[in-house]
Amino acid sequence: MSRKQNHDQQFSLDLNEAPASEVQQASRAADVSPAPVDAATPFSGLAQMEELLTQWQEAGWVRPLDREFARLIRTLCQEQGEQPEPLLILLAALASHQVGRGHVCVHLNTLLEEPARTLALPPEEAAGTGPEPTPLPTPADLMARFAPEDCYQVLENSLAVSDGSQSTPLVLDSGRLYLRRFWRYEQRIAESIRQRLEQPSDLDDPALPQGETLRQALGELFRPQPEVDYQKLACALAARNRFAVITGGPGTGKTTTVVNLLAALQAVAGTSPQRQARKYRIRLAAPTGKAAARLNESIGGAVSRLPLAALPGNVQQADIPTRVTTLHRLLGSRPDSRQFRHHRDNPLLVDILVIDEASMVDVDLMASVMDALPASAHLILLGDKDQLASVDAGAVLGELCRRALAAHYTPETAEWLAALTGDRVPETLVDNAGQPMDQAVAMLRKSYRFTEDSGIRQLAQAVNSNTLHRNTLAGLGRGEFNDVTMLPCGPTPEDTRALICRHALTGSPEAFSNQGLGRTLNGQALPPPVGYQHYLNLMQDHDLDADSLREDWDQLARQVLSAFGDFQVLCALRQGPWGVEGLNDLIARELTARGLIPKAEGWYRGRPVLVTGNDYNLGLMNGDIGITFSLPWGQHENGQPCETLRVAFPASDGSNDIRWISPSRLQHLETVFAMTVHKSQGSEFNHTCLILPDRLSPVMTRELVYTGITRARNWFSLIAGDETVLLESVAQQVVRASGLAERLWC
Numbered sequence: 116m117s118r119k120q121n122h123d124q125q126f127s128l129d130l131n132e133a134p135a136s137e138v139q140q141a142s143r144a145a146d147v148s149p150a151p152v153d154a155a156t157p158f159s160g161l162a163q164m165e166e167l168l169t170q171w172q173e174a175g176w177v178r179p180l181d182r183e184f185a186r187l188i189r190t191l192c193q194e195q196g197e198q199p200e201p202l203l204i205l206l207a208a209l210a211s212h213q214v215g216r217g218h219v220c221v222h223l224n225t226l227l228e229e230p231a232r233t234l235a236l237p238p239e240e241a242a243g244t245g246p247e248p249t250p251l252p253t254p255a256d257l258m259a260r261f262a263p264e265d266c267y268q269v270l271e272n273s274l275a276v277s278d279g280s281q282s283t284p285l286v287l288d289s290g291r292l293y294l295r296r297f298w299r300y301e302q303r304i305a306e307s308i309r310q311r312l313e314q315p316s317d318l319d320d321p322a323l324p325q326g327e328t329l330r331q332a333l334g335e336l337f338r339p340q341p342e343v344d345y346q347k348l349a350c351a352l353a354a355r356n357r358f359a360v361i362t363g364g365p366g367t368g369k370t371t372t373v374v375n376l377l378a379a380l381q382a383v384a385g386t387s388p389q390r391q392a393r394k395y396r397i398r399l400a401a402p403t404g405k406a407a408a409r410l411n412e413s414i415g416g417a418v419s420r421l422p423l424a425a426l427p428g429n430v431q432q433a434d435i436p437t438r439v440t441t442l443h444r445l446l447g448s449r450p451d452s453r454q455f456r457h458h459r460d461n462p463l464l465v466d467i468l469v470i471d472e473a474s475m476v477d478v479d480l481m482a483s484v485m486d487a488l489p490a491s492a493h494l495i496l497l498g499d500k501d502q503l504a505s506v507d508a509g510a511v512l513g514e515l516c517r518r519a520l521a522a523h524y525t526p527e528t529a530e531w532l533a534a535l536t537g538d539r540v541p542e543t544l545v546d547n548a549g550q551p552m553d554q555a556v557a558m559l560r561k562s563y564r565f566t567e568d569s570g571i572r573q574l575a576q577a578v579n580s581n582t583l584h585r586n587t588l589a590g591l592g593r594g595e596f597n598d599v600t601m602l603p604c605g606p607t608p609e610d611t612r613a614l615i616c617r618h619a620l621t622g623s624p625e626a627f628s629n630q631g632l633g634r635t636l637n638g639q640a641l642p643p644p645v646g647y648q649h650y651l652n653l654m655q656d657h658d659l660d661a662d663s664l665r666e667d668w669d670q671l672a673r674q675v676l677s678a679f680g681d682f683q684v685l686c687a688l689r690q691g692p693w694g695v696e697g698l699n700d701l702i703a704r705e706l707t708a709r710g711l712i713p714k715a716e717g718w719y720r721g722r723p724v725l726v727t728g729n730d731y732n733l734g735l736m737n738g739d740i741g742i743t744f745s746l747p748w749g750q751h752e753n754g755q756p757c758e759t760l761r762v763a764f765p766a767s768d769g770s771n772d773i774r775w776i777s778p779s780r781l782q783h784l785e786t787v788f789a790m791t792v793h794k795s796q797g798s799e800f801n802h803t804c805l806i807l808p809d810r811l812s813p814v815m816t817r818e819l820v821y822t823g824i825t826r827a828r829n830w831f832s833l834i835a836g837d838e839t840v841l842l843e844s845v846a847q848q849v850v851r852a853s854g855l856a857e858r859l860w861c
């Protein structure tokens with residue numbers, strides 16, 4: 116038997132799912148030898164390479180997990196009689212390191228061409244401290260010794276690596292090195308999409324009755340327009356395919372479009388002899404509780420405005436759900452397990468699944484969705500392709516939308532769309548060589564939330580197209596737009612801190628060219644920009660007491676939570692004076708000094724908290740926001756009522772209920788006067804203030820700045836520690852290594 120043939124038995128253990136105890140045992144088995152002195156030393160033996168990995172880990176360059184993964188590969192190779200090359204151990208650690216940074220794999224050629232940039236090693240220090248010189252050999256020093264062929268040879272000769280056809284812990288596929296688990300996720304996602312795209316549709320022939328029903332329904336749902344109606348085109352495309360993506364910037368009508376789409380599909384189902392007029396079972400989901408709650412808020416109104424009576428198929432309001440659940444709840448997550456209740460052998464009972472804010476879904480969760488979805492079900496992803504990618508590995512929506520701007524619809528698709536919608540796709544979006552995946556992606560191109568002259572819209576566009584210039588920023592400073600302001604940092608750090616404090620307190624309406632007054636949208640007056648004193652005043656100015664009813668407290672909590680959502684400080688970093696930790700502390704101290712909160716540490720009345728991990732027992736999801744109240748519900752030993760702290764959370768089921776939770780029961784949370792842009796995904800605020808530091812860091816990218824700006828519904832303020840850093844951030848783009856797009860487009 117050849118070495119490779121025996122793989123399945125040898126490596127039946129999936130290393131990335133290995134229990135911690137095994138990892139620790141492997142770790143303890145390692146020898147340690149003297150520190151390496153140059154880039155050649157780690158290649159003189161396994162112990163030397165492992166010692167370097169330990170030093171990298173101690174320096175904070177790689178995670179303990181990365182080092183342990185490399186050691187486990189070494190142990191497993193040795194157990195099979197292979198003496199692994201130090202280069203193999205190094206590549207294993209680097210592949211694991213890249214997963215920790217959101218990549219699905221490592222492109223070997225890119226790694227060799229640009230090791231420092233690809234790996235972001237050595238890491239830059241947190242803003243404010245500057246990079247420290249280090250005597251450690253860097254990955255770039257090490258990789259400079261090798262050509263791609265050397266890496267391929269070492270990987271191909273190892274029992275720990277295969278092309279995926281065998282159960283090895285590492286997979287080398289088309290020049291990409293994967294941890295096996297991530298390779299499998301990518302495979303499963305691509306397979307599921309391809310399988311859905313290959314299924315013929317009843318709607319393929321516009322002349323057949325189903326096509327005619329769809330045409331009629333679209334005619335009722337969309338008013339005729341002088342220009343191409345991209346929402347109508349998106350509905351038609353998504354109705355035809357069992358897999359579809361609808362992408363668009365803020366306010367381009369993703370929710371409106373999907374509601375129309377679901378109504379149109381129910382009309383088709385209601386007239387379909389094959390379905391015997393049985394309507395589709397539809398579920399709506401979002402990756403976080405916050406995103407689910409936001410869709411909950413907007414979808415009910417959109418459904419109630421549907422012209423149902425005019426549609427064929429006897430579509431009723433109840434045929435279109437308005438309750439949105441989190442993906443974890445939908446799939447049935449179980450405490451302390453990464454396995455969901457719904458999977459291939461216990462699929463979801465659903466005909467159409469819509470996932471909003473799909474940019475936040477990582478490869479692991481997306482693969483679980485694909486597994487749990489019956490092969491015949493429609494999957495519709497909604498999201499903004501230009502937003503930040505998921506926190507965990509992958510950039511699934513970004514990859515699926517990578518050709519969305521130019522569309523690449525085939526002439527056949529363009530003809531079909533014209534027959535169904537009456538709209539002709541512009542020639543620039545038609546491509547004879549368009550591929551099946553292109554035909555399932557629709558991009559909404561017109562914003563209905565922002566007017567043409569909106570500063571938020573123009574700033575977001577300039578960032579997205581990398582055309583943000585100093586004169587745009589100067590224009591913001593001069594008050595060229597009445598919905599955006601740029602607040603100038605002071606000459607000293609104290610001045611800047613004072614500016615941030617003033618702004619966080621009041622929202623600085625005077626800094627906007629119209630003094631924050633008089634803005635209207637679609638004839639509706641918009642509330643002016645506010646800061647945190649707005650919700651804290653509301654908390655203080657009430658006349659509830661121990662005799663008040665629970666309902667009255669619930670009502671107050673709803674008002675306070677809504678007022679808190681009127682303003683949010685966002686930042687790029689976690690640590691340092693410009694990060695969440697520094698800003699939370701700064702703002703809390705200012706509010707204490709103003710008598711708006713009693714103290715700045717621990718638990719106190721008015722403390723806003725962000726849940727940072729799912730807690731199924733309490734029914735709280737990552738991203739939920741609560742506000743701490745002091746309630747007269749406690750009791751002294753003598754029976755007298757006393758104040759007790761409770762955190763008010765809005766129920767995540769769209770019921771408008773309030774849950775009061777004791778602080779001692781809350782485990783994963785942080786104060787949220789400041790929030791990272793990453794955590795703000797899926798949320799929107801009436802007034803958003805984005806604070807960017809005075810030093811560039813790898814996390815500061817175009818996607819981050821764009822996501823920060825587009826969290827603002829009506830007012831946006833910017834505090835940039837250094838304009839050059841802002842411009843440089845916009846020039847930096849997130850590119851996550853993955854092979855998904857290559858699997859879907861040949």
Ligand SMILES: Nc1ncnc2c1ncn2[C@@H]1O[C@H](COP(=O)(O)OP(=O)(O)OP(=O)(O)O)[C@@H](O)[C@H]1O
Nearest residue numbers: 346363364365366367368369370371372413563564
């Ligand atoms: N075709 C349209 N004509 C007029 N108004 C529209 C149209 N489509 C959407 N709108 C309005 O634009 C606003 C934003 O629409 P919608 O909520 O559907 O967009 P979205 O892309 O889902 O927004 P978000 O950025 O919050 O995800 C809503 O007030 C909606 O009623």
